[in-house]
Amino acid sequence: MAQLTVPQASDLTEIGNTLGQWQSDGAPIHLHPGDLGWYSLRGAETTARDLRVWRTGGDILAVGLLDGANLLRLAVHPSLRRDDSLARDIQSDIESPNARVFADGAAIVEARGAAALCDRLTESGWATDEPWTPLQRDLSQAVEAPDMTVVTASAGDAEAWTSIHWSAFRGTPYTKDDTAKFTGRWRTMSTGPFSSRARNLLGYDNSGLPVAVATVWSAGPSRPGLLEPVAVHRDHQGRGFGKAIAIAAAKNLQQMGSSAASVAAESANTGAVATYVAAGFIPHAEVRDLRRER
Ligand SMILES: CC(C)(COP(=O)(O)OP(=O)(O)OC[C@H]1O[C@@H](n2cnc3c(N)ncnc32)[C@H](O)[C@@H]1OP(=O)(O)O)[C@@H](O)C(=O)NCCC(=O)NCCS
Structure with missing residues (x-):
């Protein structure tokens, strides 16, 4: 029987390594060590606290990240995607209000490739949620040079990097307090337990102004x-910088030994999907999370 555990910060390297080994070409694009890496903005302790790991003996069978109280993003061991016994154990923990996954009420499970679990949740009344588009660029061929200057950001670039992210995702003024908080978190991530897998990229326009950012994460060679x-x-959107930073991201992953560059965008984010396609990423079939309303 798979036992649900909540790890310690000291377990994060093992969990990241396991998730890395579960990534492979042609397989569903599921929870990646880079997702944990980006989540580690919140610090190692919080990241560990928000992980749910199913084990038998010492072996990790499934890893879930509570990315918000109501969203569990899950990957299962590749050989156990259709394993009904593991699916039953996870379903039981997910649906039980006492099992340290969800409280009662609305919840979403992202479990791409976990076929047996998805079947069980669907039979149990979970409905499908909004579609996502996974995209991938094969890195076996040379990647062209991006049409902008892109550097690896260092600690001193924290404010420039975070202000671009803030502008893109929030669009509200980046106050002094916001800056102090976000740059602190960015530095936490950049020195945290997943940082050896990461490269933070910063792209400049022709005048030398930083305008685009990306972080890329290796799952291993x-x-x-x-x-x-x-x-x-x-x-600065709509001028080709998104395409350029996505190409630079692919190029950096290639230098880091990756076989492919993966990303997933909400299908409704047509600008993001179009940008990745323009950067040579191939869209895969849409995937949908599972949602419980009650
Ligand atoms: C998505 C994002 C990175 C795109 O950056 P950008 O600099 O505006 O994109 P580009 O100018 O390089 O455009 C690249 C391609 O996508 C197309 N595109 C960009 N935005 C588009 C939109 N809203 N609708 C349709 N097509 C769009 C462009 O026409 C261009 O296509 P082409 O090369 O075939 O002419 C930017 O809009 C952004 O930061 N959004 C908020 C954050 C976000 O959603 N990030 C991605 C999360 S997965």
């Missing part, structure tokens, strides 16, 4: 790496 996140400053 010859495995697909992840882009998370990608953003262009709101005032």
Whole structure:
């Protein structure tokens, strides 16, 4: 029987390594060590606290990240995608209000490739949620040079990097307090337990102004790496910088030994999907999370 556990910060390297080994070409694009890496903005302790790990003996069978109280993003061991016994154990923990996954009420499960679990949840009344588009660029061929200057960001670039992300995703003024908080978190991530897998990229326009950012995450040599996140400053969108930073991201992952560059965008985010396609990423079939309303 798979036992649900909540790890310690000291377990994060093992969990990241396991998730890395579960990434492979041609397999569903599921929870990646880079997702944990980006989440580690919140610090190692919080990241560990928000993980749910199913084990038998010492072996990790499934890893879930509570990305918000109502969203569990899950990957299962590749050989156990259709394993009904593991699916039953996870379903029981997910649906029980006492099992340290969800409280009662609305909840979403992202479990791409976990076929047996998805079947069980569907039979149990979970409905499908909004569609996502996974995209991938194969890195076996040379990647062209991006049409902008892109550097690996260092600690001193924290404010420039975070202000671009803030502008793209929030669009509200980046106050002094916001800056102090976000740059602190960015530095936490950049020195945290997943940082050896990461490269933070910063792209400049022709005048030398930083306008685009991305972070790329390795899953290990010859495995697909992840882009998370990608953003262009709101005032500079629509000028090819998104395409350029996505190409630079792919190029960096290639240098890091990745077999492919993966990303997933909400299908409704047509600008993001179009940007990745323009950067040579191939869209895969849409995937949908599962949602419980009650
Ligand atoms: C998505 C994002 C990175 C795109 O950056 P951008 O600099 O505006 O994109 P580009 O100018 O490089 O455009 C690249 C391609 O996508 C197309 N595109 C961009 N935005 C589009 C939109 N809203 N609708 C349709 N097509 C769009 C462009 O026409 C261009 O296509 P082409 O090369 O075939 O002409 C930027 O809009 C952004 O930061 N958004 C907020 C954060 C975000 O959603 N990040 C991605 C999360 S997965």
